[in-house]
Amino acid sequence: MEKSADRPNKKKVVAVVGGGLVGALNACFFAKRGFDVEVFETRDDIRTAKVVKGRSINLALSHRGRQSLKSVGMEDKIVSNGIPMNARMIHSPNGKQSPIPYGKKGQYILSVDRANLNKELLTAAETYPNTKLNFDHKLQDWSPETGLMTFVRPDGSLEEIKADLIVGCDGAFSAIRKQFLRRSRFNYSQTYIPHGYMELTMPPINGEFAMKPNYLHIWPRNTFMMIALPNLDKTFTCTLFMPFEEFEKITTGDEVMEFFQKYFPDAIPLIGVDALKRDYFRLPAQAMVSVKCSPYHIGDKCVLMGDAAHAVVPFYGQGMNAGFEDCIVFDEIMDQLNEDFSAVLPEYTRVRVPDDHAIADLAMYNYIEMRAHVNSKWFLFRKNVDDILHFLMPGTIIPLYTMVTFTRTRYHQAVELWHWQDRVINRGLLFCATGALLGGSYLLVKNPPDINKLSIPAEKLWNRLLAVWTT
Amino acid sequence: MEKSADRPNKKKVVAVVGGGLVGALNACFFAKRGFDVEVFETRDDIRTAKVVKGRSINLALSHRGRQSLKSVGMEDKIVSNGIPMNARMIHSPNGKQSPIPYGKKGQYILSVDRANLNKELLTAAETYPNTKLNFDHKLQDWSPETGLMTFVRPDGSLEEIKADLIVGCDGAFSAIRKQFLRRSRFNYSQTYIPHGYMELTMPPINGEFAMKPNYLHIWPRNTFMMIALPNLDKTFTCTLFMPFEEFEKITTGDEVMEFFQKYFPDAIPLIGVDALKRDYFRLPAQAMVSVKCSPYHIGDKCVLMGDAAHAVVPFYGQGMNAGFEDCIVFDEIMDQLNEDFSAVLPEYTRVRVPDDHAIADLAMYNYIEMRAHVNSKWFLFRKNVDDILHFLMPGTIIPLYTMVTFTRTRYHQAVELWHWQDRVINRGLLFCATGALLGGSYLLVKNPPDINKLSIPAEKLWNRLLAVWTT
Structure with missing residues (x-):
């Protein structure tokens, strides 16, 4: 192949490994900057393939994902093919349905089709003349030192390319990440639920x-x-x-x-x-697996993004959104540091690792909340309190779900703010409850009720009070 | 090679991968049971090699390790080459030295030489006629389904063997474990401190x-x-x-x-x-890396032990002891389940994973305690309280270090007991402190001191009290 990092007067080559959602979007970002972009995908082109294998959980597109799509001019097209979901609809075992809105009026997430989104992004990437999509290319070997990569084609033939930057977007079971695992001081965890x-x-x-x-x-x-x-x-x-x-x-x-x-x-x-x-x-x-790792880069030649860097369980609807936000965050750092890979890559690790780890943890937390707490009275009561406070003080109290889903507040800051808000609100509620209790006691002492006329037996009332104070 | 799992009337073949401490000890355990044991080690025989590469942190042998050595008749020989350490000797920045005993009088840990211990264990394994040590054998490929393994020798020649059981004792960077990582639902984490x-x-x-x-x-x-x-x-x-x-x-x-x-x-x-x-x-x-994973086995053909299953940071002195205890725990389960690998392997995972995870966490906890808390007055005060209570109620209150180092209390149970004791003791101390405070207050009210004669100004005293109650 002609392209090479060593030849002067040539554009720098960015090899994007993986033609899934994050890989295809990343190709657009790098192509927009004028790099020579080569996308390598193990599978056939899903736009022409007859049988499409792979994951098919529906995707919920929200603000972070949309902002990234907007940066490459794809937002409107994708949104027009999505179905807005304004609220959760909770189905009780008895068949009762109760909606719980996601945010304020007019805030919604979008149900989008994974395959269609992937096809649109591949087509968008291909419209750039400096982008080439290589399907049926399986990564055989690569060097983080030289950027030299070898791919195998279905007929057994090998293809070599030397890249200036290798972007591993090859998913939760990333082949690129294997090379990271062989190096010292690479932190890694994979947890199956x-x-x-x-x-x-x-x-x-x-x-x-x-x-x-x-x-x-x-x-x-x-x-x-x-x-x-x-x-x-x-x-x-x-x-x-x-x-x-x-x-x-x-x-x-x-x-x-x-x-x-x-x-x-x-x-x-x-x-x-x-x-x-x-x-x-x-x-x-x-x-379902949750993957966390750090750092995201090796030297100035390779970086991991999307599920390859942080597969999350699907319970916060943020897997794709976090992956898409990776692209925009990287792009912002490229601006700040003048596309100098040796500075951009460590900065990307520094900035992005805490946020990706935070969303991985939140998704794991929601794995419990979504199937259990969402039913509880305390959850609904706290949600109402939070919503009222958010309405009264929109700049101070913001529900966690809103920060994660409808803003680009950094994930780890959203978590910190959430913990802070939680402490403040719970203390406030405790204060109110204590006040009410004291007031109630005062009234009770002033006007003692006839114990025989209570609708609940005194013993039962006492047990309930005891249960409240001991849990 | 003649040996094979498929040939009837032949002894079952156990392939131990790794000739380090845990591999060599395991060879003795399996040889004692009459299996045909083949040990495969990538490196040269350390007993004859001129340059010995590898880790050299000194090792602290304690009860768990000694019990395992005892099972294969090696305890006395190893202990006679160790140096007893009865206490920690804390060196202050000003040069002052203060001893903190490890346990009761007569309880000590042993400083042993890693290389010497390894040599002794290899020689012990070799004394069994049904054991063969294969050095300079690098694992190239193996199948957890068939037990077929391929090794490469330094001259490039290949050697194949079919094992009934493959025991991965090949250390923190285990080659055997790589195959586990490729399988679904294998939980794994590596954390570099x-x-x-x-x-x-x-x-x-x-x-x-x-x-x-x-x-x-x-x-x-x-x-x-x-x-x-x-x-x-x-x-x-x-x-x-x-x-x-x-x-x-x-x-x-x-x-x-x-x-x-x-x-x-x-x-x-x-x-x-x-x-x-x-x-x-x-x-x-x-x-330094901490590795945790689960499960420890694949089917009825492969199991991980020692650092391959749970590399721990060296701050509790339990890395080798935990690895040696793996061997004895496996051996105990072999007895219970009549050497039926299809039952023994899942049971080993079930029993051993929580204990190994507990010691990995404890070692990480001690990573902070050893360099920071060991100096603090609260640590020393609590240690004294614990020691006194242990003396008064030796069956009820046992210091964590004692349980970990001088007993075979399961690691995870030691941690649970520790948390329980901690709550009880701290509540007791709080109770005593409250009693002392009330008694003191009573005395103060009865005999009020002349505030001008106090050696500490009243304001400072008040601030100190406030600090105690608010922290």
């Missing part, structure tokens, strides 16, 4: 959505849960999250029905009995 | 130890520290632990002297000015 996931489809009814479309539907059931996101074709993709051993306990169609009858009765007619009995066994439950 | 270490030698003075030999000498200096362990040749090996950036700040012999003059003045004449200026620059500071 005990839950797996399984996707089921809810077809349209009489050509219309089977449930209200502008919601992210949630069936929280403590140790497990189901969610459903709307698609453009008026179907919903339902995703069941459950511990692997629970999945394995269900081995027959009748057991599937029994399970759904018990926990998701309202979903049975909407998915359909036959489809449910069949689709449950189509694929085994899939694993 | 910001500190590096450097070894310096303190020679004998007039043929005698330069300091009291039966102590582990510690110079705690908050963000960094130095320790020294005695050797049989009457030298001490000093190990300096310090953040990498601090190591890098010192670039000249004069800066070394300035640094030692400030923090370790009493060590300068003992190490020697010339040696210090020279040896500080002999090797760069070495990194």
